[in-house]
Amino acid sequence: MSDKNYLTTDYTLRSWFLTTDHKRIAILYFASLIFFFFIGGAAATAIRIELATPQADLVSSDVYNRLFTMHGIIMVWFFLIPSIPNTLGNFVVPLMIGARDLAFPRLNLMSWYIFMLGGCITLFAILAGGVDTGWTFYTPFSTLYSNSYVIVAAAGVFIAGFSSILTGLNFIVTIHRLRAPGLTWYRLPLFLWSLYATSVILVLATPVLAITLLLMATERFFGVGIFDPRIGGDPLLFQHLFWFYSHPAVYIMILPGMGVINELVSCFSRKEVFGYKFVAWCSVAIAAVGFLVWGHHMFVSGQSLVASLVFSFMSFIVAVPSAIKVFNWTATLHKGSIHFDAPMLYALAFIGLFTIGGLTGLFLACLAFDVHATDTYFVVAHFHYIMVGGMVTAYFGGLHYWWPKITGRLYSEYWARTAAVLIFFGFNLTFFPQFILGAEGMPRRYHVYPPEFQVWNVLSSGGAAILAVAYLMPLFYLGYSAFHGRRAPANPWNAPGLEWQTSSPPPEFNFASQPVVTRAPYQYNEHFQAEPQNA
Amino acid sequence: MWRQWIPFWRPGLSPHGGDVDLLFAGLLIASALVLALLFFLLVLFCTRYRAGNRTDRDHRVKKSWHWEVGWTAASSVCFLGLFVWGASVYFQIYRTPADEHDVFVVAKQWMWKTQHPGGQSEIDALHIPVRRPVRLVMASQDVIHSFFIPALRLKHDVVPGRYQDLEIEVDKPGHYHLFCAEYCGTDHSGMIGEIVAMEPADFSNWLTQQAPSSPLASEGGQLFRELGCSGCHGGGGTIRAPPLEGLYGKPVPLSDGTTVIADDKYIRDSILMPRSQVVASYQPLMPSFAGKVSEDQLLRLVIYIKSLAGHPS
Numbered sequence: 001m002s003d004k005n006y007l008t009t010d011y012t013l014r015s016w017f018l019t020t021d022h023k024r025i026a027i028l029y030f031a032s033l034i035f036f037f038f039i040g041g042a043a044a045t046a047i048r049i050e051l052a053t054p055q056a057d058l059v060s061s062d063v064y065n066r067l068f069t070m071h072g073i074i075m076v077w078f079f080l081i082p083s084i085p086n087t088l089g090n091f092v093v094p095l096m097i098g099a100r101d102l103a104f105p106r107l108n109l110m111s112w113y114i115f116m117l118g119g120c121i122t123l124f125a126i127l128a129g130g131v132d133t134g135w136t137f138y139t140p141f142s143t144l145y146s147n148s149y150v151i152v153a154a155a156g157v158f159i160a161g162f163s164s165i166l167t168g169l170n171f172i173v174t175i176h177r178l179r180a181p182g183l184t185w186y187r188l189p190l191f192l193w194s195l196y197a198t199s200v201i202l203v204l205a206t207p208v209l210a211i212t213l214l215l216m217a218t219e220r221f222f223g224v225g226i227f228d229p230r231i232g233g234d235p236l237l238f239q240h241l242f243w244f245y246s247h248p249a250v251y252i253m254i255l256p257g258m259g260v261i262n263e264l265v266s267c268f269s270r271k272e273v274f275g276y277k278f279v280a281w282c283s284v285a286i287a288a289v290g291f292l293v294w295g296h297h298m299f300v301s302g303q304s305l306v307a308s309l310v311f312s313f314m315s316f317i318v319a320v321p322s323a324i325k326v327f328n329w330t331a332t333l334h335k336g337s338i339h340f341d342a343p344m345l346y347a348l349a350f351i352g353l354f355t356i357g358g359l360t361g362l363f364l365a366c367l368a369f370d371v372h373a374t375d376t377y378f379v380v381a382h383f384h385y386i387m388v389g390g391m392v393t394a395y396f397g398g399l400h401y402w403w404p405k406i407t408g409r410l411y412s413e414y415w416a417r418t419a420a421v422l423i424f425f426g427f428n429l430t431f432f433p434q435f436i437l438g439a440e441g442m443p444r445r446y447h448v449y450p451p452e453f454q455v456w457n458v459l460s461s462g463g464a465a466i467l468a469v470a471y472l473m474p475l476f477y478l479g480y481s482a483f484h485g486r487r488a489p490a491n492p493w494n495a496p497g498l499e500w501q502t503s504s505p506p507p508e509f510n511f512a513s514q515p516v517v518t519r520a521p522y523q524y525n526e527h528f529q530a531e532p533q534n535a
Numbered sequence: 536m537w538r539q540w541i542p543f544w545r546p547g548l549s550p551h552g553g554d555v556d557l558l559f560a561g562l563l564i565a566s567a568l569v570l571a572l573l574f575f576l577l578v579l580f581c582t583r584y585r586a587g588n589r590t591d592r593d594h595r596v597k598k599s600w601h602w603e604v605g606w607t608a609a610s611s612v613c614f615l616g617l618f619v620w621g622a623s624v625y626f627q628i629y630r631t632p633a634d635e636h637d638v639f640v641v642a643k644q645w646m647w648k649t650q651h652p653g654g655q656s657e658i659d660a661l662h663i664p665v666r667r668p669v670r671l672v673m674a675s676q677d678v679i680h681s682f683f684i685p686a687l688r689l690k691h692d693v694v695p696g697r698y699q700d701l702e703i704e705v706d707k708p709g710h711y712h713l714f715c716a717e718y719c720g721t722d723h724s725g726m727i728g729e730i731v732a733m734e735p736a737d738f739s740n741w742l743t744q745q746a747p748s749s750p751l752a753s754e755g756g757q758l759f760r761e762l763g764c765s766g767c768h769g770g771g772g773t774i775r776a777p778p779l780e781g782l783y784g785k786p787v788p789l790s791d792g793t794t795v796i797a798d799d800k801y802i803r804d805s806i807l808m809p810r811s812q813v814v815a816s817y818q819p820l821m822p823s824f825a826g827k828v829s830e831d832q833l834l835r836l837v838i839y840i841k842s843l844a845g846h847p848s
Binding site for chain 1: 551554555558559562566569570573574576577580581584585586587590592595596599600602603606607610611614615617618620621622623624625626627628629644677678679681683685686688689690691692694695696697699712714715716717718719720721722723724725727808825826
């Protein structure tokens, strides 16, 4: 075996931009997503600075509206949805199943180009003047009244959707067809179960978003009366179509995060995941039931009371598999040998934050309380706990976990733990006050607000400052480690997964010889002789 | 009643506000219990089973299914209880309003215009009597807005193209925030109004002190003639149109065999989309008035037709 790995096979730009190696494509995605994350984060920072006082001191109303719209669009479609599947997933899926690459390597590269095309069009809309509709594009505001770059932004999202669909298809086929000999479904790491469920949602739900955005564009161009009530359209139709995609999209964002947490909790407590089959099927259940809850965004919209009743019920049902996962992660710790490396700190933070986010989701699924809390900061706090506290925390955890595999280098454990703790505190200080703001009735998307809400807003903005610093830290210590870090061994955590059976970083075609799987995943040694070498 | 058990609680100020608060308290307690249990276990496991700690790790739980069934059942039962509780309060909040004191609300970018039946209109304010249900009939002239009074734990979207009914009732006199909760464009955050709840006597004084204006019904009647509605519906016309006297609140047989109750929504729809619900044994001859009348004018027409309810046809 030569000592060349996928990073050192070739150094030309051409070898990067025309690569079909899933690992290099993962790096391409990774670089683009960092870029989008910091654009979305910059908008969030501006929003929090503006909200530190009740008046409009920093920006005008129009600029503020464009800021939160840009924050939403960039973060949802150009960070949260693609992040774990397209970077971590792209990198480790073939490694975890013992394959040389994804099923369709060229399609994979094309997905990245489509994604970048969508991203550039959206960035153009923002640079040209921005969009002020909110990321939800609600009609008739978006079709009749907004004078911003609605069509351009929607076109960017529309195009990025194709990237999602193609990635989803690629994962589904890969997981079905390219598993190593002996790797049965019940020997599959749980991360892959969750990515599989995610891919099914991507393939089934994204076309609905595409259709919805097309209809919206048609309405805006030609005034054909799909959503316009003056000519017989129905504004609520848009909401139904939009949320039929966008609620499953929430599970596109969180399911991969849950998958990562299985790997981390199991590895750092040196124990197999408790209730493997239950956790695996919970991912499938969440994906399936997730399609039946979209109407809970519309409890006060004037949809029929019976519809609200059904959607409320389904929303409680979809919370059950999520609760089961939390209990199983906790049970995994029982009688383990727990190591508090940075990825584990992120995993523990995830369990806490995701649980708070999930429980407050029940508040919103609960009909009468939702009437009061919907469209307030309670909702903002809730979905940030799921999306940022959950998904982004899991992403950072997974990134630290697989970093030695991706780069072949070890990062500074001290700084990584410090950043993990800071993110946890900064996050809670930013978003917990927003629950109180919402319960007191402060509506979301308010640029100026009555002065009695200021105390909690100041706390939230202070937390955001800590959070901003904490999110910048990995950029430095991970960036430093990529070039100057200690060399990583093939398996720094002593984990049993297939991806750790090849060198770090892996050679171009992953494995020197075809691996064969003979046992269930997460078989850690009963008496813990094999401790992480990195500790 | 329960409020007396929790003396420091600040109750919601409507008949349902207390129920929503109780529900909130229930959700908080349930969540706090789950969180406390989870955090207790996390801290316990993380300290007892930390690497290097010499704890007994034998006799691990190998079979998991009875634990799984246990916590699945426990969560489901708990969730089902919360669902039923939340739903029952929801149906009380959004029950069909009593036909008492009607107030008409027109939402537009970026103001709330409210109008009392006597013609008194207000901008970004709504005066109402306390302890009396007030029925709001809400319409939007442009985009979706949402009528939100945090003190009453009450909110309803105002969607263009349809009327939304909402019953509000306040227990205590005072000034309360009225917010627009659905993002509606540039000055969304400036679309803030005030609910002024007054003792019934003060409220009637206030009503009479407002600048005298003609009642909405008579303005509607004038409009009815100006727009030419009276030509067909007035009785003397040559074209056969359904009489409107005594119509409001009555069932109307339609040409497709169904029956609707002639409420605000039906009258509004019949003005804007006359061919969608044609009265049995009449021809669909009426032109649409969509785009020709504003929301304010529509309200006056509806109220005028409503005022004919007492007249025999």
